[in-house]
Each structure stands twice: as structure tokens, then as C-alpha cells.
Amino acid sequence: MRFFILVNIIVFLQIKIYSQNIVPNSSFESIDTCNLMSYGFNALQFWDSPTDGSPDVFNTCAFLPTNYSVPSNAFGFQHPNTGSGYAGSLFFTENASIREYIQVQLDSVLMASRKYCVSFYVSLSNKSGVAVNNIGLYFSSTHTYVSTNFRLNFIPQINNTTVIIDSLNWTLISGEYIALGGEKYIIIGNFYPNSQTDSLPTGVSGSLATQSYYYIDDVSVWDCTGSGIGITENSVTPIINITPNPATSIITVSTNNKKIEAIRIVDIVGKEIIIQKTNNNSASIDITDLADGVYFVEAITETGIARKKFIKE
Numbered sequence: 001m002r003f004f005i006l007v008n009i010i011v012f013l014q015i016k017i018y019s020q021n022i023v024p025n026s027s028f029e030s031i032d033t034c035n036l037m038s039y040g041f042n043a044l045q046f047w048d049s050p051t052d053g054s055p056d057v058f059n060t061c062a063f064l065p066t067n068y069s070v071p072s073n074a075f076g077f078q079h080p081n082t083g084s085g086y087a088g089s090l091f092f093t094e095n096a097s098i099r100e101y102i103q104v105q106l107d108s109v110l111m112a113s114r115k116y117c118v119s120f121y122v123s124l125s126n127k128s129g130v131a132v133n134n135i136g137l138y139f140s141s142t143h144t145y146v147s148t149n150f151r152l153n154f155i156p157q158i159n160n161t162t163v164i165i166d167s168l169n170w171t172l173i174s175g176e177y178i179a180l181g182g183e184k185y186i187i188i189g190n191f192y193p194n195s196q197t198d199s200l201p202t203g204v205s206g207s208l209a210t211q212s213y214y215y216i217d218d219v220s221v222w223d224c225t226g227s228g229i230g231i232t233e234n235s236v237t238p239i240i241n242i243t244p245n246p247a248t249s250i251i252t253v254s255t256n257n258k259k260i261e262a263i264r265i266v267d268i269v270g271k272e273i274i275i276q277k278t279n280n281n282s283a284s285i286d287i288t289d290l291a292d293g294v295y296f297v298e299a300i301t302e303t304g305i306a307r308k309k310f311i312k313e
Helices: 002-018 036-043
Strands: 056-059 085-093 102-105 115-124 130-132 135-140 158-160 171-178 185-189 199-201 211-223 240-243 250-255 260-267 272-280 282-286 293-301 304-312
Touching (some): 158 171, 250 293, 260 282
Parallel strands (some): 130 211
Antiparallel strands (some): 085 211, 135 158
16 A cells, blocks of 8 residues: 555656646746836846847836737737736748747756657737748757858757648647757747748738737646657647636536546746546636636647636635
């Protein structure tokens, strides 16, 4: 009996370790100043640009009027997927290979032969005249800086091949990566030339009529080796149901998919509060000990990750 309990404790601790997000400032909340008109992306902690391109950061605290406020800004209108901020980057320009990228050093170096689960959310700005595919993530062992405003010639290990045209909601991009060992940086952007990038016109005119500008939020990389927690690249995001909502003690989580592999509850800044493994179409979670407030439930399924807000009262 004691051995059985010990084994379960070890398994639980392994799941907790593997599920830790190693992307610092993953939800783009931590900034040095709210004066984003003057400091721009340089105000964002931990992240930088690997090129001479000028990605952006947006936050609810930005001084008004400003091009970098939330939810309304120079590139469109969007609420954060979580928290109070998000990043933005130019992923495509017609008749030119102009690109912008964002880069960050991970909290820990990837270990060889281990599986890492990767996810991030994007939303097309509603002032963009073009929607594209090939939004990807590249793992690197060294910090990158190239003096250019054009495309980086890397092959992303995680890449979305479906044109993302949704400017109302946040779209999940996810995948799995077996590390070579020593990788400690990630870069997000479009690494493919225009000739290999699919595009769709949105019918929007204006300064971004020939460009694709996307908001980015909630970037996650975690070691999921042997945990049974996996996500599938280019998967269709499942639909999640939470009942009751609002709730006081127990919530039941279900999706339209065959199986939920695990359920995570995170707070509004992306901090993991609860993780629970399961192997059913639905699961019940005790939230009695959670403080009253707004949280997000993530259901990790065979076909992707579903996320939905719920209120604890």
C-alpha cells in the first residue's frame, strides 16, 4: 500500500514538473513602463526582436490615446486571450518578403530526446487586408540577431499550414517537438517566402491592405515526455463545455472530442493552478479551494487544446 502511494506521488510530481511552462512572460503581461508610445516593444520584459523589424506590445495600461492600447489600437480591436496584454507582429507583405519576429530565451535548456509540447494563440488584426498560413515557431540553441527587415531563413519545428483568417477569436497553434538538446530560444513568425505562403484577401483597405498583422498571446513550452499529455500540430480546436458556470465547488468539464487527456486550470495571467489527468469524455474538478475570481480551463484532447473562461464565486 505504501509503495502504491509512493508511486502515485512520484507520477503526480512528474506531471507537475513536465507541465511547467518554461516561457518567461508568456502572456506578455510584464512591461517596464506603460508609456508604450515611446518605448514600444522595448518595454516588454524578456522578449526581443531577432531582426531590425519592429514588433509591438499592447497593454490595457497604455497611456491614452495611443496606438498600443487594449482592446482598441492602431492595428484593430482585440481583447487579450488572457491577462491584460499581448504582442503583435507583421507576418506577411505582398510583393515583398518583409517580416517581423519575436524572440525569447526559455527558462531552461531543452534536453535531448525529450518531448516538448508547444502552443500559442494568434488573432488576425481586423485592419489586415490579407490572412496567411505558415505561422510557426523555431527553436534555437543561440540568440539570433540579423540586421534585416526581411525573412529569416530558418525551418520552424512547429508550423501552422492553415490560413488563419479569424480576427474575432483567438486561434490555437500547437505541436510537439523532440529536442536535439541545447535549444534555449524560441522565435515566432513566418519563415517561408511569399511563393510558399498561402494568402487570402480579407477585403479590408487602408494602410494594412497588402499586409498580414497578427496578435500573439499565451506562448507555452513544457516537457510532456511520458506524461500522456500531447497536442497535435495543425489540429482543429475542440469545443469545451463547463457546468455550472459560475461555480462554487465542483465543475464538470467536457468536450466534443472522444477523450480528454488532461485538464489544466490557469488564472488570468496564465499561472497554472490545477492539473488533472483523465481518460474520459468528461471530468469533474473540485475548485472549492480556489479564490473567487476569473479562471480559464484548458482541456487537452486528442485533437488539440480547448480553452474557456469560468468564474469561481
